[in-house]
Amino acid sequence: xxxxxxxxxxxxxxxxxxxxxxxxxxxxxxxxxxxxxxxxxxxxxxxxxxxxxxxxxxxxxxxxxxxxxxxxxxxxxxxxxxxxxxxxxxxxxxxxxxxxxxxxxxxxxxxxxxxxxxxxxxxxxxxxxxxxxxxxxxxxxxxxxxxxxxxxxxxxxxxxxxxxxxxxxx
Amino acid sequence: xxxxxxxxxxxxxxxxxxxxxxxxxxxxxxxxxxxxxxxxxxxxxxxxxxxxxxxxxxxxxxxxxxxxxxxxxxxxxxxxxxxxxxxxxxxxxxxxxxxxxxxxxxxxxxxxxxxxxxxxxxxxxxxxxxxxxxxxxxxxxxxxxxxxxxxxxxxxxxxxxxxxxxxxxxxxxxxxxxxxxxxxxxxxxxxxxxxxxxxxxxxxxxxxxxxxxxxxxxxxxxxxxxxxxxxxxxxxxxxxxxxxxxxxxx
Numbered sequence: 001x002x003x004x005x006x007x008x009x010x011x012x013x014x015x016x017x018x019x020x021x022x023x024x025x026x027x028x029x030x031x032x033x034x035x036x037x038x039x040x041x042x043x044x045x046x047x048x049x050x051x052x053x054x055x056x057x058x059x060x061x062x063x064x065x066x067x068x069x070x071x072x073x074x075x076x077x078x079x080x081x082x083x084x085x086x087x088x089x090x091x092x093x094x095x096x097x098x099x100x101x102x103x104x105x106x107x108x109x110x111x112x113x114x115x116x117x118x119x120x121x122x123x124x125x126x127x128x129x130x131x132x133x134x135x136x137x138x139x140x141x142x143x144x145x146x147x148x149x150x151x152x153x154x155x156x157x158x159x160x161x162x163x164x165x166x167x168x169x170x
Numbered sequence: 171x172x173x174x175x176x177x178x179x180x181x182x183x184x185x186x187x188x189x190x191x192x193x194x195x196x197x198x199x200x201x202x203x204x205x206x207x208x209x210x211x212x213x214x215x216x217x218x219x220x221x222x223x224x225x226x227x228x229x230x231x232x233x234x235x236x237x238x239x240x241x242x243x244x245x246x247x248x249x250x251x252x253x254x255x256x257x258x259x260x261x262x263x264x265x266x267x268x269x270x271x272x273x274x275x276x277x278x279x280x281x282x283x284x285x286x287x288x289x290x291x292x293x294x295x296x297x298x299x300x301x302x303x304x305x306x307x308x309x310x311x312x313x314x315x316x317x318x319x320x321x322x323x324x325x326x327x328x329x330x331x332x333x334x335x336x337x338x339x340x341x342x343x344x345x346x347x348x349x350x351x352x353x354x355x356x357x358x359x360x361x362x363x364x365x366x367x368x369x370x371x372x373x374x375x376x377x378x379x380x381x382x383x384x385x386x387x388x389x390x391x392x393x394x395x396x397x398x399x400x401x402x403x404x405x406x407x408x409x410x411x412x413x414x415x416x417x418x419x420x
Contacts, residue, residue: 019403021217022403022404022410023224023403023404023405023407024222024224024225024406024407025224025225025270025271025273025274025275025407026267026270026271026403026405027221028225028270029266029267029270029271029392030267032266032267032270033267035338044218046221047217047221047222047225048214048217048221051213051214051216051217051221052214052217054217055210055214055217059206059210064206065203065207068203091301091302093297093298093299093302094390100402100403101389101390101402102267103265103266103268103390103391103392104262104265104267104298104390104391105297105390105391106297106299106383106388106390107299107301107302109389143198144195144199145198145199145202145203
C-alpha cells in the first residue's frame with residue numbers, strides 16, 4: 001500500500017513538474033493567476049516549484065527519506081488545495097496550472113471541485129506514506145535509514161550486506 | 171588465560187563491536203539524509219537558476235513587418251507574400267499571463283514576422299465573464315480602444331496597453347489613459363479620441379470574443395497556435411517559439 005501510494009504520487013509529481021519545467025514564464029504566469037502572492041514570491045514559486053516537484057518525485061520513487069518526502073508532498077497538496085479553494089471562493093476563472101497550462105480561462109471551463117477532490121486524494125496518499133514509510137523497494141531500507149528497529153522484517157540482514165565495512169573481522 | 175577471562179574478553183569485544191555498529195548506524199542516519207538534502211538543495215538551486223535564465227525579457231529593436239487590421243478585429247503582421255506558418259496569438263489585454271507572454275516573446279513575434287519566417291496574427295479577446303468586475307470592463311475598454319488604432323501604429327499601441335496593464339481587479343484603462351497611450355505612440359486627433367470615449371467598437375469586440383470562445387479549441391488566454399495547433403509551453407520561451415515555427419516550416 002505504501003509502495004503503491006509512493007509510486008502513484010511520484011508519477012503525479014514527475015508529470016506535473018515535467019509539464020511545467022520547460023516554460024518558466026508560463027509557470028510564473030500560472031502562479032500569478034491565483035493572485036495570492038506578490039510578484040517576487042510568485043516568481044520564486046514559478047521558477048522553483050517545477051524542479052521541486054521533480055526532485056520530490058524522484059525521492060518518492062527510490063524511497064529515499066520517504067517520510068520527509070511524504071510530509072512535503074502532503075504540505076504541497078494542502079497548499080494547492082488552499083490555492084484552488086481560494087481562487088474558487090474569490091470567483092476567479094483560472095486554470096489550476098497543475099500540469100502546465102494556467103492563466104485565465106472561460107468561467108464555464110473551471111474545474112475547482114474536481115481539482116480539490118483530486119488533491120484531497122493525493123493528500124491522503126501522502127499522509128499514508130508519511131505515517132508508514134518506506135514501503136518496498138526503498139533505498140531507506142537498503143541504507144538502514146528506517147529509524148526504528150522494531151519493524152525490521154529483514155532489515156537487519158540487509159543492514160549487514162549494506163555495510164560490511166562497519167565490522168572489521170579480526 | 172583462564173576460561174572465564176577469555177569469555178569476558180570475547181564479550182567485551184562483542185559489546186564493543188555492537189556499540190561500534192550502533193554508532194555507525196546512527197552516524198549513517200544523520201550523514202546520509204544530510205547528504206541527500208544537500209543534493210536536493212543543489213538540484214533545486216540549479217533548476218531555479220536555469221528557470222530564471224529561461225525567463226529573460228526578449229528584445230527586438232528592428233523594424234516591423236507591415237501591420238493590417240482585419241474586419242474581424244484581428245491584426246495581421248507579416249511581410250507581403252508570407253502566408254505560413256501562421257502564428258496566432260489569443261490574448262486579453264487585462265490578462266497577466268498575456269503580459270507575461272508579451273514580455274518573454276513579444277520581441278520574438280515581431281522578429282519572426284519581420285524576417286518573413288511567419289505570418290503573425292494577433293487575436294485580442296476578452297476572456298473574462300461580464301460578472302467579473304471590474305476586470306471585464308477594463309479588458310473590453312482596452313480592446314475596444316485598440317480597434318480605434320490604425321495598423322501602422324497598432325502594435326505599438328498594443329505594447330503600450332501591456333506596459334500599463336492595470337492590476338487585476340483594479341480600475342484602469344480609463345478613456346483619458348487610453349487616449350494618452352495613443353499620444354505616446356503618435357495616434358492623435360478628434361476621431362481617435364471620440365472612438366475611444368464612445369467605445370465605438372466595444373460591441374463588435376464582445377461579439378468577436380464570444381465567437382472565439384465558442385468556436386472551441388481555446389483553453390484560455392494566452393494561447394499561441396501555429397497553423398491551428400496550440401503550441402503550449404513552447405510558446406513561452408524564445409527558443410521554444412522559434413523552434414516551433416521552424417518545425418512548422420518544414
